[in-house]
Amino acid sequence: MLKIRQFLLFLSLIIIVPNAFGQDEKKSAELKTILDSVAVKFNVKFSYAENDIKGRSIFPPPAKLPLKAQLVYIANRTLLNYKNVGEYIILYSDAKAGKKRCAYIIDEFGSPIDNAVIQLPDNSKIVTRHDGYFEVPQNITGSIFIDHLNFESTSINVKDFGDDCKEVILTLRSLELEELITQRYIATGISKKKDGSFTIKPKKFGILPGLIEPDVLLTMQQLPGIRSIDETVSNINVRGGTHDQNLFLWNGIRLYQTGHFFGLISALNPNLANEIKIFKNGTSAFYGESVSSAVDISSHTPEIGKGNLTVSTNMINADFYTKVKTSEKANFELSARRSFTDVFDFPTYSKYSKRIFQNTVVTSLDNSTDVNYKSDKEFYFYDFTGQYHQKIGQNHNLYVDVIGINNNLDFTQGTINTQTVVTEISSLRQLTLGASAGWKTQWNDTHSSEAGFYTSYYNVDGRNASVESQQIMEQGNSIVDIGFKLSDSRRLSTKYNLHTGYQFNEIGITNSDKVNEPSYSRKEKDVLRNHAVIGELEYDSENARLHARGGLRLNYIEQFSMVYAEPRLQLNYMLAPSWQLEALAEMKSQSTSQVVELQGDFLGIEKRRWVLSDNNELPVQKSRQLSAGVTFKENGWLLSLENFYKKVNGITTGGQGFQDQLELRSDIGSYTVYGTEFLVQKQFNGFYTWLSYSFNNNSYRFDGFSSQKFPSNFEISHTINSAAIYEWNNFKIALGSRWNTGRPVTPPLSSTVGFTSLARPEISYASPNSANIAGFFQVNFSASYIIKATDKSQLQLGISILNIFDRQNIISRYYRINSSNIVEEVNTYALQRTPNALIKFTF
Template sequence: MTFGTRHFLLTVFFFFIVPNMFGQDELKSIELKKIMVAIEAQHNVKFSYAENDVVGHSIFPPDPKLPLKAKLVYLTNRTLLYFKENERYISVYTTLIKPKDRHGCAYVVDEVGQPIDNAVIQYNGDRRLVTASDGFFELPAGFKDDVYVTHMGYEAIIVKPNYTPDDDCLEIILKLSPVQLQEVVTERYIATGISKQKDGTYAIKPRKFGILPGLIEPDVLQAMQQLPGINSIDETVSNINVRGGTHDQNLFMWNGIRLFQTGHFFGLISALSPNLAHDIKISKNGTSAFYGESVSSAVDISSRPKDIGTGSTSIGTNMISADFYTKIKASEKANFEVSARRSFTDVLDFPTYSKYSKRIFQNTIVTSLSNSTDVNYKSDKEFYFYDFTTQYHQKIGTKHDLYADVIGISNTLDFTQGTITATNVVTQISTLNQLTLGGTVAWRTQWSKGHSSEASLYASYYNVDGKNASIENNQTIEQQNRILDAGLRFSDNLKLSPKFTLHSGYQYNEIGTENNDRVNQPDYSRNVKEVLRSHAVIGEMEYSPAESRLYARGGLRINYIEQFAMLYAEPRLLVNYQLNNSFKLEALAERKSQTASQIVALQADFLGIEKRRWVLANDNDLPVQKSSQASVGATFKSRRWLVTLDNFYKKVDGITTFGQAFQDQLELTQAKGNYTVYGTEFLIQKQFHDFYAWLSYTWNNNNYRFDGVEPYKFPSSFELSHTVNTAVIYEWDNLKMALGSKWFTGRPYTPPLINTPTYNNVGTASIVYPYPNSENINNFFQVNFSASYTWQLPRKISMQVGVAVQNIFNRQNIINRYYRINNTNDGVEVVNTYSLERTPNALIKFSF
């Protein structure tokens, strides 16, 4: 059986057989006691009854998605037993309530079956009530008149209940409003908890997150790679490529703090705890003018709730790390939030860590997998990471909120080499440490219903410190890269009229970098420090009438860099228009810039691991990077179908060859240039009751142009011409399962012209190459699976367990290829880097 056939049969089984198995169970009559046990587990309640009252009752079970009270009505109608609630206890009686005293009941859901809370129910003229969190409501006994149901963002509906004594609770379905263009344009975009907003951004709410193939937790940096146009060319979260850009061209912010480190374990694990975020916004184009310092995407992560809320705690672990989160309500107007996570990879070696370690350290000195050297020494490595956050929220009066936040991220690698000589034992210890520390204080004021302001101070520190000690020649190389980013922001939001809102602000930023190099043999040292100070004035107008098919936002960001006396403007524009009930059109455009970027050294890297250094623009050989982008798109949504199409064009000027990870004749060439990328992004998604499936396709054409480099135009190192992602997701009650695949064309690389090196006049060997990026490696294909289940335990405790498998079929995918000279036989050898092998993971988490 071929690989493709196995994949097809597995998908068919998951998609068709599994739901039929569940469907067959639902058609069987079940003892009432078993049904009540299932209800107890799902809703965290307890039934109290006499054994003789329930014996002999056998009925079809109610739909698990029904609200608890609706299930009790369902049971009453079929058993003639009366169920009375008292907090979390339900008493069962044989005396049936009289028909004339029965209240009518109903529950309100959206088009995908999710309950709608706070829907307004109007009856008997001006009498009103509001639905509970499960969408449930009751009407007076004997009521049979029309009921008017409304909720912001949905079409109002008139329902005539016509209750009879044998009726179950009525299901009322509300459709999204086609006229009022609300904040949320598309719910459940790829997964529950991901939605597309009217301002063109994608919102992720981890607390409501469903499931994605291969993920057991709501990891924002992994989840965003499922969106069309966003990929990782080497399957890490430290190399996320948005519409052909490099990772450093993305802006990552946590509560206003810019993050220069996004991954643990050299990018295989996100550095952001999945327990935290309340709201995440991802923008690929048409970015708000309040976001600067990026020529690609912006990822804004906010864990600041508007309300104090209640306390909660969670403790969990997977096969890599353990985590803890708690929210403490100090008073009615103050709370603390603390999260912490630490790996135990320095103590326990589970299969997940083994596969991660093999993926990261292949072809490096750490695992001695070099093709050109037969190592005669022993080595050992110790790796661990941790991250933490602390947050404080204080309400002052009724209008003011004070926030204080701190974040820390750390990675540590210790590598020991040893050998026995004729006279003694020789050992050398190498280290590599990454550290991020950040803090911010913000003051938010709601002056009136239509006027608010916010001021904040922030600082972010990033440090990479490494020592590479060679046991062969006693050479020690020490390297360090530091960043200090600090500043202040002020913003004001004023509703000028029911149609127009003015957003304005000012931002000041000072960023400094330091790069140190020290070598003992030969004696060499270098220290470079750079500082840039910039100012930005922002103005943005938003057009958003309450009843209009048109939404528009236009903004202007004016930047001034002190050191270069450089003044320039960045316009931003977004327009979308609702054609009818199903179709929406969207147009976006922007100009953006950034002064901090990364340069990359690969073949001569540190400890064999890719080395990235942050540097600042100097308006000379490192110019300020500037981008221009425009896109048009359309969205179709009807009858649980969702189809989106986006076409985009982007050009980025001011890039350098040192920032593009070349591993061929351009690796040591310094040249300035640009890249131009255009393409299409497509998504189709369908809801089937408890199932939904989606497929996304991205095509792009991405080309470099560098001054003095031949040819004039050639493919980008980050070009993935075709990308296809698929998933089938099943969500039933507390059970979630996802099966999906990822396929994309291989990245470009440069093969040598001949398999033997050439030598110059002084005997230095080199490889002869044709034009850069003239070939592509093999296509990438991977199938992933994940599943989770949540139990409701007594005392409001829930337990979640999850499993995930990446690369189910253990396919050997090449994700990078370069060539080097073999010092043993003086030949040219190929070095392939492979993706993760089949990698299992498991999760258990308690929340209370």
């Protein structure tokens, strides 16, 4: 019955929301009442003489009209005129005032179009602003011409203008259709490109269920085939892969740490990015070091632009971002964010804390029922970025970037033992520092070059001090990654483009352990240097129906004297204006990976360590992937279907996070995954809804353990996501759900503990991953509203609720032996109902 009630509530919101916001008033109303309504809706103030409006009644203007169009609507029906004076709109009688001729320009989905150019018959021009509105002077006759870079041009005769503002709908230009498979993919600001990638434009981002900001690492999990096995951004699984098999780049800097709060919050400030590219397959040959996806985040813009400042806060952190234009050819950008979780304990932090610290040393102290333990924890995080952009001449651009990410946790345990107070302090520190410098040159319309250098540093230190045994264990894991790249692009003809390049990087990884009792220490450092030569050829047919790109990445690892090639292929063919076929293929590799040496590493919160391949016990991982799909788009409908096959060799049991009979083994194997990803989306005006389904069959083979295949730890066989979204002027609301089958688990054969030949207790397990935990279901909500104070400033208010129905979802399970030598079940639960709120001011 609960599920039925949840479904009915979800269905009623889908039906009621668009109707509630989409109805126009049909009855005549007093002018004063209408003006009051317009003032509230657009946050403006009116000034008028009471005698000018007294006794006047008209039909209210349509709700979808922009402010200026509504003013014209009122003026043309009352013969009143209006003008802006300061913060007021003054209405006054003017016998000489004639009726205005105006229009507003929107796209196929009802969104206003800015920067459209209106060419008047006298060769003068008008450019639309954010609301798409423009007026035609009274003395103009003949036809006007409307043009925009991304839309088809059109012309309108002035005679066609009536008493009301004319609605002009522009359709996407055919050139844009060549580059895009679809413009709006599950949300405004997300599109799918013809090269198979997904592009996110944060500045154009609409809204998604549970999200009120364009957080890239949370947004990408809404795409079919991408999700997190434990709902964090530090464990994102793309088509069955592990998180370390994804490549994350920020302005050319590789990031080895992607999350704050140990994965519940993205480490990347949502205010920063200008464009984000996500590749699931068919990756460009310019991306290496990943056998799964590539996520390229860029905040660079070709132009200097204008300065602005954004200050915001939610229930976890406060942040600011500023862009300062120092000259016509230079600017710099600064951002910083810090949590206030060490000062304020809002409900959001409480729910996050409960989620992250369950089943760890922070909250689960051994024998806590027998000893009077007291504990306290203090956690906070911060991040910062700095960017500098300098234009040199007309063709050269210099970019310099820095980034810093930090997590800090201090945990104090105390107890009274034989009238002695014993306290111990444990801690965990995560730090990322990165810098890059890039030079881009546009030699002419057909030739461009780029050179860049980057360095990335990652370090995690943990100190685990036992209040019982006085044992202190210190751990460290650090990475130093430096590299540079050269690339060149030439348009050989109208059909062919050639891209070539060279990349070099050196990675050094250090792992250390130190224990006081029994005394033990180790420190190991490994270094690899990799060279890559890259070539890519793009082809576009004359009729623009076929786009193809073939690439080859030739790698050489110095330490192993290893040379190997990685071919990449992408094909996109337009069967008809509404149908497109796509085929993608790639071979990729990586020499870095994460392993779990002990489940208790780093307080049991950050269990994974980065390691380098040694071409023996830790081989270079290599992947092969094929996919084929079809996309249909017409009349607001979008249907997408894609089938894929992927195999990754060279994985290790330590890299897969086993907590069963394979936990302490060191076997080398592979995983094979195949599946289907489907999306159906319908949109009209400001309302759209979508549903996606993903299926995958993901299995391991470790020949050292068993010659038989068995399910992967990251297999989620079936996933269904859905959302209903409504965008009305500056108001946005989203409601969505996520359901998936439970992940595999290895059950014990008995609750009775067995013993080894050395009389050590052990659990007798069934076949690996032969059972599954219960399915996952969650309903999320978000809403936001923007108040435009002036043309250059606005206030954004937002609210989100994760897990509205407070469903208790199990996301992982393992078994352990308790103090009574009984096998007990340990479950990790997903977030409870978690509210959050946002206030953001931009000017």
